[in-house]
Amino acid sequence: MNLFYLKSARRLAFRLVISCLGSRNMAKTLYDKLWDSHLVQQRDDGTALIYIDRHLLHEVTSPQAFEGLRLAGRQPWRRDANLATPDHNVPTEPGERSAGVAGIRDPVSQLQVKTLDDNCQDFDIVEFHINDARQGIVHVIGPELGATLPGMTVVCGDSHTATHGALGALAQGIGTSEVEHVLVTQCLIQTKMKNMLIRINGELLPGVTAKDAVLAVIGKIGTAGGAGHAIEFGGEVIRSLSMEGRMTVCNMAIEAGARVGMVAVDETTLEYVKGRTYAPTGAGWDAAVAAWKNLHSDPGAHFDTVVELQGQDIKPQVTWGTSPEMVLPVDARVPDPATIEDPTRRDATARALQYMGLEAGMPLVEIRPQKVFIGSCTNSRIEDLRAAAAVVKGKKVAASVNQALVVPGSGAVKQQAEAEGLDQIFIAAGMEWREPGCSMCLAMNADKLGPGEHCASTSNRNFEGRQGFGGRTHLVSPAMAAAAAVAGHFVDVREWEFEA
Amino acid sequence: MKSFTVETGIVAPMDRANVDTDMIIPKQFLKSIKRSGFGPNLFDELRYQDEGQPGQDCSQRPLKPDFPLNQARYQGASVLLTRKNFGCGSSREHAPWALDDYGFRCVIAPSFADIFYNNCFKNGLLPIVLEEAQVEILFQQMTAAEGYQLTIDLEQQKIIRPDGVEIGFSVESFHRHCLLHGLDDIGLTLEHADAIRSFEQRWRAQSPWLFDVIQ
Ligand code: SF4
Numbered sequence: 001m002n003l004f005y006l007k008s009a010r011r012l013a014f015r016l017v018i019s020c021l022g023s024r025n026m027a028k029t030l031y032d033k034l035w036d037s038h039l040v041q042q043r044d045d046g047t048a049l050i051y052i053d054r055h056l057l058h059e060v061t062s063p064q065a066f067e068g069l070r071l072a073g074r075q076p077w078r079r080d081a082n083l084a085t086p087d088h089n090v091p092t093e094p095g096e097r098s099a100g101v102a103g104i105r106d107p108v109s110q111l112q113v114k115t116l117d118d119n120c121q122d123f124d125i126v127e128f129h130i131n132d133a134r135q136g137i138v139h140v141i142g143p144e145l146g147a148t149l150p151g152m153t154v155v156c157g158d159s160h161t162a163t164h165g166a167l168g169a170l171a172q173g174i175g176t177s178e179v180e181h182v183l184v185t186q187c188l189i190q191t192k193m194k195n196m197l198i199r200i201n202g203e204l205l206p207g208v209t210a211k212d213a214v215l216a217v218i219g220k221i222g223t224a225g226g227a228g229h230a231i232e233f234g235g236e237v238i239r240s241l242s243m244e245g246r247m248t249v250c251n252m253a254i255e256a257g258a259r260v261g262m263v264a265v266d267e268t269t270l271e272y273v274k275g276r277t278y279a280p281t282g283a284g285w286d287a288a289v290a291a292w293k294n295l296h297s298d299p300g301a302h303f304d305t306v307v308e309l310q311g312q313d314i315k316p317q318v319t320w321g322t323s324p325e326m327v328l329p330v331d332a333r334v335p336d337p338a339t340i341e342d343p344t345r346r347d348a349t350a351r352a353l354q355y356m357g358l359e360a361g362m363p364l365v366e367i368r369p370q371k372v373f374i375g376s377c378t379n380s381r382i383e384d385l386r387a388a389a390a391v392v393k394g395k396k397v398a399a400s401v402n403q404a405l406v407v408p409g410s411g412a413v414k415q416q417a418e419a420e421g422l423d424q425i426f427i428a429a430g431m432e433w434r435e436p437g438c439s440m441c442l443a444m445n446a447d448k449l450g451p452g453e454h455c456a457s458t459s460n461r462n463f464e465g466r467q468g469f470g471g472r473t474h475l476v477s478p479a480m481a482a483a484a485a486v487a488g489h490f491v492d493v494r495e496w497e498f499e500a
Numbered sequence: 501m502k503s504f505t506v507e508t509g510i511v512a513p514m515d516r517a518n519v520d521t522d523m524i525i526p527k528q529f530l531k532s533i534k535r536s537g538f539g540p541n542l543f544d545e546l547r548y549q550d551e552g553q554p555g556q557d558c559s560q561r562p563l564k565p566d567f568p569l570n571q572a573r574y575q576g577a578s579v580l581l582t583r584k585n586f587g588c589g590s591s592r593e594h595a596p597w598a599l600d601d602y603g604f605r606c607v608i609a610p611s612f613a614d615i616f617y618n619n620c621f622k623n624g625l626l627p628i629v630l631e632e633a634q635v636e637i638l639f640q641q642m643t644a645a646e647g648y649q650l651t652i653d654l655e656q657q658k659i660i661r662p663d664g665v666e667i668g669f670s671v672e673s674f675h676r677h678c679l680l681h682g683l684d685d686i687g688l689t690l691e692h693a694d695a696i697r698s699f700e701q702r703w704r705a706q707s708p709w710l711f712d713v714i715q
Contacts, residue, residue, distance in 0.1 A: 040692075083714055112531050177593060185693075284709045344516075347516070351516070444528070463523065469551040
């Protein structure tokens with residue numbers, strides 16, 4: 001009797017341990033699920049082979065990879081997993097653009113775009129050419145066409161590939177050697193990253209956007225804060241964002257140091273994906289949706305790091321320095337290096353102020369940009385253009401602003417904006433309406449800042465020289481950039497008077 | 501790929517945190533369709549007074565005298581000593597290409613950006629993570645002694661200082677293996693082609709919508 005009791009107690013205890021372990025193993029994060037479902041091979045040394053569903057290519061990081069294939073006599077593993085488009089180098093000025101590749105004035109840029117065309121032809125890879133209506137910034141066209149889907153692994157030789165994570169995909173930027181590796185093997189060699197959850201609770205107040213939220217996150221955790229982690233963005237603020245807003249947030253995961261940014265799949269995701277050109281249809285759609293419904297972190301899943309922010313605390317943000325973490329609310333003042341104790345940060349702040357030509361203690365609203373750039377894979381989608389147009393409607397760009405560029409992220413965005421008359425609003429305000437591409441985000445084409453010029457930019461990097469030699473970038477949301485264009489200095493867009 | 505076993509070389513400083521890839525190699529040089537020739541444009545905006553153009557002869561350009569790589573004592577350096585989060589920003593492999601082309605074989609920092617770190621190993625460049633305090637000592641020793649050299653032994657995973665002190669470091673065994681033997685990882689992965697194929701078959705049956713052809 002006693003013995004029986006003991007035995008069954010032991011068995012019960014054993015079962016409890018097993019079930020605890022079991023449930024701990026069962027509760028997975030979104031990243032765990034995406035990783036597990038694509039795991040081809042786990043090796044003893046900690047590395048793994050991960051299968052890649054979609055590979056996006058552009059002209060800048062692919063030529064050396066194709067050259068590698070040629071030299072080794074190799075062929076792509078699966079041609080139909082690849083999709084290419086030129087975006088970084090293409091001219092956006094309509095006159096120069098209209099003549100296609102042959103019309104690109106800079107011969108070095110022209111050769112690079114032509115090389116992409118040649119490589120895609122030689123290796124039989126689908127490419128949306130320079131003046132194809134489907135061309136655009138890789139990270140805009142992928143989701144827009146349904147070429148990137150929930151549950152996919154997505155890679156591209158570009159660090160902003162995390163953008164596609166907004167769909168509930170495992171998307172990450174890779175280097176050129178990895179581009180070659182993926183082309184040839186359809187796999188990536190990786191070590192699993194840690195899990196990080198960034199939860200933004202509550203709600204964003206009127207005038208505060210996804211861009212402000214992600215800048216606030218970077219301000220909080222720093223540009224190395226997410227290093228070694230895959231970030232999942234969650235919380236009420238993220239849940240209530242549109243897909244476009246979620247893409248803006250995931251896009252800048254890399255500015256927080258993380259290769260991967262993700263948002264769980266929900267009704268907003270499904271509604272967005274449904275009906276896209278390459279999205280599944282009919283029975284395929286139903287099967288896909290059934291699988292996608294599981295693309296969220298399970299209750300109780302373990303995150304190595306959790307960061308929380310309150311949506312209500314976030315104000316419109318402006319960067320004042322040369323790193324995205326050098327960011328403050330628009331009503332703040334430029335920091336004073338003298339008050340910073342840590343010597344590395346003090347030096348960095350002083351150096352940034354010198355480069356940016358700013359005085360310590362000066363209010364951010366007194367900074368006067370000479371140029372304004374609305375575009376890039378962070379903020380060139382239709383919603384971004386609508387937000388900017390609402391601000392400039394019926395108003396004029398300030399005389400002190402030399403140039404205000406509006407560059408749609410893709411041919412489809414451009415068409416949609418024109419159908420809504422947004423282009424006319426921009427043009428009437430004295431802004432330039434351009435052809436799709438990366439443009440002044442990194443200034444590989446003719447769109448750039450001159451030395452010393454300040455720019456209100458909706459892009460993602462304010463590094464020294466990023467938008468042109470000696471240029472001074474201030475990262476802001478589309479509404480904030482548009483308001484700065486009209487006012488001639490930064491303003492708190494929450495106080496903006498909109499025209500009906 | 502070049503192998504890396506033991507390397508002894510002069511140490512040059514890049515005394516700032518968050519050195520981004522735009523700083524390592526500015527965008528105008530990314531227009532090249534080659535893998536080589538980026539060395540003269542490494543740290544272009546910090547190194548020269550004028551704005552560099554691709555294809556230009558850099559030997560005639562005005563230098564910024566304060567920049568370490570322009571100083572006599574750091575000529576021929578093959579080890580770069582720097583601060584945290586080195587290589588942040590874009591995924592451009594042109595950054596390790598430029599460091600390699602200049603002559604660097606090793607970068608020592610308290611931390612690296614993920615993509616850059618990974619890209620280094622594909623190009624025979626060894627990124628070493630050391631604690632901030634260790635990096636600080638190296639900075640001090642290097643500043644004090646002209647011609648300061650370090651020996652880096654990848655097999656043993658240690659750095660040997662001129663004063664004989666050895667500092668251990670660690671590198672993931674896969675990366676170490678590839679670097680020690682100069683292995684091309686594509687060839688290694690292709691040895692597992694059967695595993696990839698069988699995964700693919702199963703995955704295609706399970707999620708056929710992921711295999712719809714784009715045209
Ligand atoms: S828009 Fe800017 S950040 Fe985005 S892919 Fe183009 S260059 Fe990179």
